[in-house]
Amino acid sequence: MPVVHMASIVPISQSVGANRIIPTVAIPYPLGNPTLSPAEEKKLRRGLVEKALKALGADVTEQTVF
Amino acid sequence: MAYRVIHYINQFFGGVGGEEMADHKPEVRVGQAGPAMALHAALKGEAEVVATIVCGDNYCVANQKEVAALVATTVKKYKADALVAGPAFNAGRYGMACGTVCAAIGEACGIPTVTAMFPENPGVELYKAGTYIIPAADSARGMGQAIPAMAALLLKLLRKEALQSPEAEGYIERGVRVNMFYEKPGAERAVDMLLLKLAGKPFTTEYKMPVFDRVTPRPGITNMAGATIALVTSGGIVPKGNPDHIAASSARSYGEYDIAGVNDLTDTTYQTAHGGYDQTFANQDADRVLPVDVLRDLEREKKIGKLHHLFYSTVGNGTAVASAKKWGEEIGQKLKEANVQAVILTST
Amino acid sequence: MKLELHKAPVRSLRFGPQTTLENDVLVINQQELQALLLEDPRLAAVTVDLAHPGESIRIMPVKDAVEPRCKLSGGNEVFPGFIGGVETVGQGATFVLEGATVLTTGRLVAPQEGIVDMSGPGAAYTPFSSTCNIVLGLTPREDVTLHEAEATCRMVGLKAAHYLACRCKAAKAARVEHYAFPPLAEAMAAHPGLPKVAYIYMLQSQGLLHDTWVYGVDAKKTLPTLISPTEIMDGAVISGNCVSACDKNNTYVHQNNPIIKALYARHGKEINFVGVILTNENVTLADKQRSSSYAVKLASMLGVTAAVISEEGFGNPDADLVLNCVKAESAGIKTVLVTDEYAGANGASQSLADSCPEGTAVVTAGNANATIVLPPMAKVLGDPAQADVIAGGFFGSLRADGSMEVELQAILGATNELGFNKIGAYTI
Numbered sequence: 001m002p003v004v005h006m007a008s009i010v011p012i013s014q015s016v017g018a019n020r021i022i023p024t025v026a027i028p029y030p031l032g033n034p035t036l037s038p039a040e041e042k043k044l045r046r047g048l049v050e051k052a053l054k055a056l057g058a059d060v061t062e063q064t065v066f
Numbered sequence: 067m068a069y070r071v072i073h074y075i076n077q078f079f080g081g082v083g084g085e086e087m088a089d090h091k092p093e094v095r096v097g098q099a100g101p102a103m104a105l106h107a108a109l110k111g112e113a114e115v116v117a118t119i120v121c122g123d124n125y126c127v128a129n130q131k132e133v134a135a136l137v138a139t140t141v142k143k144y145k146a147d148a149l150v151a152g153p154a155f156n157a158g159r160y161g162m163a164c165g166t167v168c169a170a171i172g173e174a175c176g177i178p179t180v181t182a183m184f185p186e187n188p189g190v191e192l193y194k195a196g197t198y199i200i201p202a203a204d205s206a207r208g209m210g211q212a213i214p215a216m217a218a219l220l221l222k223l224l225r226k227e228a229l230q231s232p233e234a235e236g237y238i239e240r241g242v243r244v245n246m247f248y249e250k251p252g253a254e255r256a257v258d259m260l261l262l263k264l265a266g267k268p269f270t271t272e273y274k275m276p277v278f279d280r281v282t283p284r285p286g287i288t289n290m291a292g293a294t295i296a297l298v299t300s301g302g303i304v305p306k307g308n309p310d311h312i313a314a315s316s317a318r319s320y321g322e323y324d325i326a327g328v329n330d331l332t333d334t335t336y337q338t339a340h341g342g343y344d345q346t347f348a349n350q351d352a353d354r355v356l357p358v359d360v361l362r363d364l365e366r367e368k369k370i371g372k373l374h375h376l377f378y379s380t381v382g383n384g385t386a387v388a389s390a391k392k393w394g395e396e397i398g399q400k401l402k403e404a405n406v407q408a409v410i411l412t413s414t
Numbered sequence: 415m416k417l418e419l420h421k422a423p424v425r426s427l428r429f430g431p432q433t434t435l436e437n438d439v440l441v442i443n444q445q446e447l448q449a450l451l452l453e454d455p456r457l458a459a460v461t462v463d464l465a466h467p468g469e470s471i472r473i474m475p476v477k478d479a480v481e482p483r484c485k486l487s488g489g490n491e492v493f494p495g496f497i498g499g500v501e502t503v504g505q506g507a508t509f510v511l512e513g514a515t516v517l518t519t520g521r522l523v524a525p526q527e528g529i530v531d532m533s534g535p536g537a538a539y540t541p542f543s544s545t546c547n548i549v550l551g552l553t554p555r556e557d558v559t560l561h562e563a564e565a566t567c568r569m570v571g572l573k574a575a576h577y578l579a580c581r582c583k584a585a586k587a588a589r590v591e592h593y594a595f596p597p598l599a600e601a602m603a604a605h606p607g608l609p610k611v612a613y614i615y616m617l618q619s620q621g622l623l624h625d626t627w628v629y630g631v632d633a634k635k636t637l638p639t640l641i642s643p644t645e646i647m648d649g650a651v652i653s654g655n656c657v658s659a660c661d662k663n664n665t666y667v668h669q670n671n672p673i674i675k676a677l678y679a680r681h682g683k684e685i686n687f688v689g690v691i692l693t694n695e696n697v698t699l700a701d702k703q704r705s706s707s708y709a710v711k712l713a714s715m716l717g718v719t720a721a722v723i724s725e726e727g728f729g730n731p732d733a734d735l736v737l738n739c740v741k742a743e744s745a746g747i748k749t750v751l752v753t754d755e756y757a758g759a760n761g762a763s764q765s766l767a768d769s770c771p772e773g774t775a776v777v778t779a780g781n782a783n784a785t786i787v788l789p790p791m792a793k794v795l796g797d798p799a800q801a802d803v804i805a806g807g808f809f810g811s812l813r814a815d816g817s818m819e820v821e822l823q824a825i826l827g828a829t830n831e832l833g834f835n836k837i838g839a840y841t842i
Contacts, residue, residue: 001284001407001409004411005412006411006412006413007414017279031357032354041354053290056287059283
């Protein structure tokens, strides 16, 4: 089954061999941003998760950063 | 008093028979049989082979746990100080058998184990981390060289002598890192190394940079609206109170948690166990690491089939890659059995 | 810039009516020190204990270690931005109580503080088993937030260290060390024929409990910058870091940075040591890319042909280390990296989270996952129950008899990545 890796430090994700990579916000809050309002933050998170779903739907032949 | 050694060999070297006897069940013979006689002699009275275990290769490979348990019992019964297996030369299943028995006994009994095989035997790659493997020829013609080398290394291990580098000691590098105290502090070693590198002179790095595993990408999901998606994280998200006591660093376990009916992770229900980053933000809202809220919305909107009712979590902070690999395989198996089609893995 | 370190040895500690240095014995007026520290309204209580090398004492959890220092001349005061003002330090003369260390401890900012054993097998792994330690047990007021509690404890350690040195500074130093850091124009022309070498000094800057301060500025908000090694000796870099005790750079090891010392030892003979570049280890990729490029650019501007690069911490900072290495090597700067390893308790895992083929010269400070059993001690200063939640001390590590099984990770300074210790690792 395909796996998408959502991580902030893309070079590590590449080094360890993830095939589908979504760059995220920051280490303590990959899928959030505490400086935003709760509604804006959720919108940001939704955008990232939608991107992850797109990556899961895509065929890739090598390590790909979406 | 001489050290006591158990020698594991296969059906062929035990004189039971060839391929047709590869299902031979393990038997314990008092004293030395087959190559154990040569080993016994090579130990020159400092150690003695007190028992020989003879087992069919197919039987051992198919019943690894059972055979390892029998060897462990025998080690205890004979109060053995060490285990030797093989040499397996280039016999693939024999190499596997020697490797698995040595690695299991080393771990379970805490005694030194030594085997020998051809460097390209598949048992080398699989078990070199778990035991000492002497490089041997590809056939039994190499017996005469392998046995004295095995005996020499075994005696060093039994005497608890500090080992030099694998090249100096003549065994296949295990890839295991062992701490030691150098003559000089690290800072001085660094400047010494820098001067050699600057002068274009040879120098020895204290650590060779790792090379990581690669897996072939799996095909994409064609029907996302019908797919079950699972969440896995190394960001340490756990139910409030960390019921499985996942450690803040160097995790020794992962957790499996049911999120059936959970639509949002809140500061009163979930937290992070991770000690490697500022926990404030994940503790306020764990969705920032594990996006349950958004996936529930997408599930409701039928953008995905459903969110798997279990999520898996560990702490990726100083956690051994070997542990992570093992848990990854276990989690993958569980998700496969639960008919999950795709995984979102989040890391901090 | 020229700095003299006036070092007065401390061989023993005791309490007495007046804080002073008498025949290498640091006498401490306990009440005066406590009263001084309690001036901070955020503190509810302070205890002061003494621990000497060889005693059956376990100190845990330790937050920071600070060497007592104060200025004798040259302007400003040590620890600029905290004790001293923000003006430049690193010039004139500084008084050092060598052999004494202030350790801040107590139930502070769990789960990540370290262990110091003054005797037994654990003592071999921490630099602070061989110093005479003034152990401050700190209890912040209950209404003080976590951020504030960390700041309070950080400040109290610096204050105590400065107080002790100030009270003793009339004592005669046993030896005076001289360090000079000339203006760049001079440095560039000096020692023709010797290779120019820089030190790229990585600082943890990951957020609360993982921070470092430079002249009072949070390092995560800085661009890489040049600094004189003499400023480091005057406490320009302060630890606010509570990440795994083994490889966080506490304030003491910043003050006594052994890489700076080793580079000075070869300066003018085999190399021309022309600069220290401070850089950070932030939590976003853009920051990591920016800082590594900027640090290497500064090294290129200095025209160096080689650099030592030291990491602080592990995990994602391995990515910063690798970025610094790759960018420096591709700019023609030969590198040696100083790091430590997380190879698992059995040593069989990959040691770093990131990797690069350019990293051909690596010095390791050992495998932090290796475990050790620490026998019970007659006296425990701090809070032993913290062992269960300390990084590296997994649950159940505190045994009924008072002994503990922990990873080296839990021991303060055990795998210090400034190469403070002799420990390393090899492959079997």
